[in-house]
Amino acid sequence: MPSQTFIRPAAKPTTKRPEEMSIDELRQAADAQALEFYRDKANADPTNEAAREEYKNYCLTRGIDPATGKRSRFESMSKEEIAAEWESAGSKMEAAEIDSFRSQQAKVWLASRPEYEATPANAAKIEAEVNRLGLRGNVYEIDQAFWSLVRQGLIVPVEQIQPVALPTRSEAYDMPLEDLKRLAEDSTR
Secondary structure (H helix, E strand, O other): OHHHOOOOOOOOOOOOOHHHOOHHHHHHHHHHHHHHHHHHHHHHOOOOHHHHHHHHHHHHHOOEOOOOOOEOHHHHOOHHHHHHHHHHHHHHHHHHHHHHHHHHHHHHHHHHOOOOOOOHHHHHHHHHHHHHOOOOOOHHHHHHHHHHHHHHOOOOOOOOOOOOOOOOHHHHHHOOHHHHHHHHHHHOO
16 A cells, blocks of 8 residues: 555654754754655655655655665765675575576577587586586587587587588578579578
8 A cells, every 4th residue: 555655764852943943953854744745745645656756755865764764874875885785685686586597598499409419518518518608508609619518529419410501691692593592491490
């Protein structure tokens, strides 16, 4: 429910009159009153997007989390600390995404390579080769790693298929049509 999104922070009751307050105390009281004003305005009409946006913007400019009404923990952190935390969280997320991406790409690659014998040992070798080459692990890169391992003799294909050397564009234009058809048939096996 939108009205429950904004939580009222615990306000410290003040018994001082404004003329008895220091400049810092006056600023704090004014900030608290402004926050209360924007929050109450946003809560009064949950369908008023402009009021909700005003409250959110006021909170963000003051380093306050609009959802909780509390000071942001980033307020007390240096830029270097925030950057380090961002990098750490990003690397964890990237590691999870790369595993998912590689799994999906490996399924596509497996469907296109009948000569590959799917064993845990071969999968580990290909994964190690992809990592060694510093590749992300898309279908083309998995294929590169596979053929690299075949050339090194670390993986033996189920049926030996020699990769077809494709002609350059200019060579293809100069080839007779029958040779092109044969080449197309050979490369689709």
